[in-house]
Amino acid sequence: xxxxxxxxxxxxxxxxxxxxxxxxxxxxxxxxxxxxxxxxxxxxxxxxxxxxxxxxxxxxxxxxxxxxxxxxxxxxxxxxxxxxxxxxxxxxxxxxxxxxxxxxxxxxxxxxxxxxxxxxxxxxxxxxxxxxxxxxxxxxxxxxxxxxxxxxxxxxxxxxxxxxxxxxxxxxxxxxxxxxxxxxxxxxxxxxxxxxxxxxxxxxxxxxxxxxxxxxxxxxxxxxxxxxxxxxxxxxxxxxxxxxxxxxxxxxxxxxxxxxxxxxxxxxxxxxxxxxxxxxxxxxxxxxxxxxxxxxxxxxxxxxxxxxxxxxxxxxxxxxxxxxxxxxxxxxxxxxxxxxxxxxxxxxxxxxxxxxxxxxxxxxxxxxxxxxxxxxxxxxxxxxxxxxxxxxxxxxxxxxxxxxxxxxxxxxxxxxxxxxxxxxxxxxxxxxxxxxxxxxxxxxxxxxxxxxxxxxxxxxxxxxxxxxxxxxxxxxxxxxxxxxxxxxxxxxxxxxxxx
Amino acid sequence: xxxxxxxxxxxxxxxxxxxxxxxxxxxxxxxxxxxxxxxxxxxxxxxxxxxxxxxxxxxxxxxxxxxxxxxxxxxxxxxxxxxxxxxxxxxxxxxxxxxxxxxxxxxxxxxxxxxxxxxxxxxxxxxxxxxxxxxxxxxxxxxxxxxxxxxxxxxxxxxxxxxxxxxxxxx
Numbered sequence: 001x002x003x004x005x006x007x008x009x010x011x012x013x014x015x016x017x018x019x020x021x022x023x024x025x026x027x028x029x030x031x032x033x034x035x036x037x038x039x040x041x042x043x044x045x046x047x048x049x050x051x052x053x054x055x056x057x058x059x060x061x062x063x064x065x066x067x068x069x070x071x072x073x074x075x076x077x078x079x080x081x082x083x084x085x086x087x088x089x090x091x092x093x094x095x096x097x098x099x100x101x102x103x104x105x106x107x108x109x110x111x112x113x114x115x116x117x118x119x120x121x122x123x124x125x126x127x128x129x130x131x132x133x134x135x136x137x138x139x140x141x142x143x144x145x146x147x148x149x150x151x152x153x154x155x156x157x158x159x160x161x162x163x164x165x166x167x168x169x170x171x172x173x174x175x176x177x178x179x180x181x182x183x184x185x186x187x188x189x190x191x192x193x194x195x196x197x198x199x200x201x202x203x204x205x206x207x208x209x210x211x212x213x214x215x216x217x218x219x220x221x222x223x224x225x226x227x228x229x230x231x232x233x234x235x236x237x238x239x240x241x242x243x244x245x246x247x248x249x250x251x252x253x254x255x256x257x258x259x260x261x262x263x264x265x266x267x268x269x270x271x272x273x274x275x276x277x278x279x280x281x282x283x284x285x286x287x288x289x290x291x292x293x294x295x296x297x298x299x300x301x302x303x304x305x306x307x308x309x310x311x312x313x314x315x316x317x318x319x320x321x322x323x324x325x326x327x328x329x330x331x332x333x334x335x336x337x338x339x340x341x342x343x344x345x346x347x348x349x350x351x352x353x354x355x356x357x358x359x360x361x362x363x364x365x366x367x368x369x370x371x372x373x374x375x376x377x378x379x380x381x382x383x384x385x386x387x388x389x390x391x392x393x394x395x396x397x398x399x400x401x402x403x404x405x406x407x408x409x410x411x412x413x414x415x416x417x418x419x420x421x422x423x424x425x426x427x428x429x430x431x432x433x434x435x436x437x438x439x440x441x442x443x444x445x446x447x448x449x450x451x452x453x454x455x456x457x458x459x460x461x462x463x464x465x466x467x468x469x470x471x472x473x474x475x476x477x478x479x480x481x482x483x484x485x486x487x488x489x490x491x492x493x494x495x496x497x498x499x
Numbered sequence: 500x501x502x503x504x505x506x507x508x509x510x511x512x513x514x515x516x517x518x519x520x521x522x523x524x525x526x527x528x529x530x531x532x533x534x535x536x537x538x539x540x541x542x543x544x545x546x547x548x549x550x551x552x553x554x555x556x557x558x559x560x561x562x563x564x565x566x567x568x569x570x571x572x573x574x575x576x577x578x579x580x581x582x583x584x585x586x587x588x589x590x591x592x593x594x595x596x597x598x599x600x601x602x603x604x605x606x607x608x609x610x611x612x613x614x615x616x617x618x619x620x621x622x623x624x625x626x627x628x629x630x631x632x633x634x635x636x637x638x639x640x641x642x643x644x645x646x647x648x649x650x651x652x653x654x655x656x657x658x659x660x661x662x663x664x665x666x667x668x669x670x
Contacts, residue, residue: 165630178621185606185624186631351600352628358569359547359562382602382627413547413560413571425574459572462519463551465510466532466539467559468568468579469521470549 001076001100001319003028005069006044007090008080009059010373011389012295013040016078019311021045028072030065032058034383039375046072053383059083062093069099076100076318078311082385085294086113102318104268104293112265112291115159116197122288125264127257130276130287132199143180146198148173156180158187159195164234166190169201204439206277207231208243208286210258211302213313214267215323222255223302223310224332228274229438230427232350237420237443238427239298240337241305244398244436249282261288270314272296297340297390300371304336304394335401336394339409339424341372343386346423347451352386355379358416363408367394367401380417388419398436402428426450510568513578597634597660599653603627608649610660614642622660623647640664 003026006013013029017040020027029044034053041047048068051058058064060083069077077094079085079102088106095106103109112118116134123129135146147154147170156179158166166187168179180196188194211223227243228236246254258273274289299310308325317323343353360376372389380386391412393404409425427433430446443450504525511518522533530541532551542550551557560571566581603625610622616636623634640662647659 182624182631189606189626348600351632352630354601356564358564359560359571361547361560384628386628410574412574415547415560415562415569415571415576416564418576422575458555459557459575460537461512461517462534462537463539463553463557464559464570464572464577465512465519465521465534465579466541466551467549467557467561467572468510468570468577469508469523469532469534470530470541470543471547471561471563471568 001315002026003072003074003076004102004315005030005048005065005072005074005077006040006080007059007065007077008083008085009035009038009040009384010387011371012080012082012297012373014043014373015371016080016311017044019309019315022309023312023315025315028068028074030059030068032383034381037378039373039378048072053381055083055383059384062087062089065090066093066097066099070097074099076102076315078102078314079294081292081294081297086292088113100318102269102314104271105266108266108268109293112267112271112293113160115157115161115290116195118265118291119288121264122261125260127261127264127288128286130199130202130289132197134197138195140177140180140184143196143198144176147176147180150198150200153201154198155201156183156196156198158183158191158193159197160191160193161187164231166196167234202276202278202287204278204441205229206243206245206439207236207274207289208246208254208277209272209274209292209296210254211296211299211310212258212262212267212271212273213310213317213323214262214269214271215317216268216320217322219323219326220259220262220267221323221325221327221330222258223306223308223330225251225254226272226296226298226301227438228298229440230433230442231440232443236298236340238337238339238424238433239301240335240398240401241301242332242335245277245280245284245438247282247284250277250284250286254286257286257288261291265291267291267293269317270295270299270310297387298338300369300390300392301336301338304369304392305332305334306330307333334394334396335398336392337398337401337405337428339391339393339405339428340387340420341389341391341412341414341424342420343380343388343417344420345418346420350420352382353380353418354382355417357414359413360415361411361413362389363391363411365404365408367404368408369393388414399434402434423450509582510579511582513580518582597622597637597662598658599625599627599634599655600632601627601655603632603653605647605649605651605653605659606631608645608647610642610645612642612644616640616642616662625653634659636662638662638664 004020005028006016017027027044029041029047030050031041032053050064084090088110091101091106094101119129133146133150135142153171156168166183168183170176170179184194206229209226214220225243226241228239230238261273272292275286277286344350357378362370369392374388393401395401406428508521524531532539540552547560549559562569568579570577606626607624620636621633625632643661643663
């Protein structure tokens with residue numbers, strides 16, 4: 001393996017390009033017409049256009065990606081997360097083109113990608129699963145009947161789903177029809193497959209996942225837990241490792257179950273077993289939720305506490321090398337927290353935002369890592385996911401990592417487009433978050449405190465207005481065009497990657 | 500030697516639509532801004548960074564585009580607009596929420612003219628960034644016109660459904 005095509009965009013494509021460079025491999029970026037000037041294109045060794053802006057005709061097109069790999073002589077494809085990362089078509093197309101796929105084989109992906117099939121496999125491997133119904137009758141009426149039989153509240157999910165798309169909570173019969181129809185439409189639009197299933201909704205659950213890694217020699221290890229309970233509409237917002245709610249005994253049991261799950265699946269490369277955790281301490285129960293057959297968005301928190309570069313490990317395992325570590329040498333040290341920075345407006349229903357990034361400065365300092373895919377002068381469009389960057393803070397203790405995250409967010413100006421930065425600060429400052437009392441309903445439960453106008457009372461509104469009066473169209477620089485490219489130079493904003 | 504420059508601007512804070520009178524005096528590179536009677540020394544560090552000093556110093560990041568100014572202070576973002584004398588503050592009609600909040604594709608149209616609607620009823624399902632965004636009725640009323648078709652790409656600010664609210668005098 002000498003040259004890796006990165007079949008993705010944004011921060012994860014930038015992250016993978018960095019790992020390639022450090023591993024002495026060349027990177028090939030791909031881009032749609034909307035991404036000609038994107039950071040991920042600028043940091044790679046080569047770049048290939050793969051199609052127009054709509055993802056279906058570019059980042060979601062296996063044939064465009066294979067053609068790009070062939071044209072550039074790439075001998076491997078890293079899918080990142082999202083897009084085609086969990087679609088068996090890509091590894092299958094790679095195989096017939098003689099290209100290495102950095103991930104599991106197509107058949108394993110297929111098996112674990114079907115929530116119905118994965119549940120059955122986990123059950124047979126002795127991994128606990130959430131009680132649920134798989135309606136054989138897949139009509140809306142059939143799904144409704146299954147929901148009724150299980151008893152409300154239930155969760156309706158897309159069988160092919162992930163990331164909360166095609167998923168609906170149904171509290172009562174009254175909401176069921178609209179929810180099922182919406183889940184079906186989203187599932188069909190997002191995954192091209194409208195198959196649904198229904199499971200019991202666990203009250204105040206925690207969402208804890210285990211990172212696993214398997215090589216082609218049959219070695220399987222786990223790299224401990226990530227706490228991902230802080231979610232909004234099933235989208236993770238803040239993740240951390242280790243989970244403040246998982247005891248040492250529970251962690252060991254979950255790790256063993258995750259390794260058993262990966263073995264049962266015949267898994268290869270990096271993967272994640274997601275569990276729902278119910279109850280407290282050693283007595284808590286955990287249930288298999290799903291397996292993500294790819295790198296997770298939140299992989300950096302595991303990297304920070306284990307000291308391992310998961311993307312480099314992915315590349316070496318894909319090249320056929322055995323895992324460089326045994327279970328015994330792996331450990332967690334300190335604490336890491338990841339905050340997802342989205343272009344969205346928390347004060348208006350978290351609507352995704354489009355527009356120019358007029359000013360952008362990343363924080364830095366001890367224990368502060370920013371994985372980003374944007375730079376000053378970029379135009380954020382409506383075609384793709386609104387994730388701009390991830391702020392990862394680490395420290396000796398959870399409180400140290402939390403305080404670092406707050407401090408870093410307070411020095412992370414992003415102007416020209418609304419983001420969730422102030423919302424993240426309020427979330428990190430919630431007493432319930434500080435105390436580690438996390439569950440998936442945390443944001444809804446504390447919404448009144450999170451949504452108030454929480455501008456720092458020590459900063460008078462008049463001072464803000466005074467600051468604004470210091471810039472005007474005459475005296476200030478005009479940022480409305482791409483003329484500010486000198487400041488948007490990726491080698492200054494991503495200084496630590498300079499070559 | 501720079502002469503003393505004086506200008507007066509009016510800024511409207513987006514969050515609460517409050518209007519502020521600002522008098523800016525610039526003398527020998529020193530900038531002082533007086534906002535509603537409070538005077539601050541403003542130091543421009545360059546590159547968008549300014550420090551605002553009165554009894555304590557606040558570091559802010561600012562950028563201007565058109566007549567808008569964005570300000571970042573300690574994690575909070577403020578959007579201010581320079582108010583022109585003839586201009587009133589941005590009006591928010593009752594049709595505002597029946598428009599797409601961003602460029603989006605119309606996924607489904609759930610109502611037709613003459614339909615009766617109630618607050619919260621979904622009228623249009625938009626799709627943007629792979630998420631469904633329902634446009635819901637904000638009041639009791641009757642649909643007068645649907646201004647979009649399924650599959651159409653709609654721009655923000657354009658009213659997608661006209662509703663005659665019950666009790667209104669609109670015809």
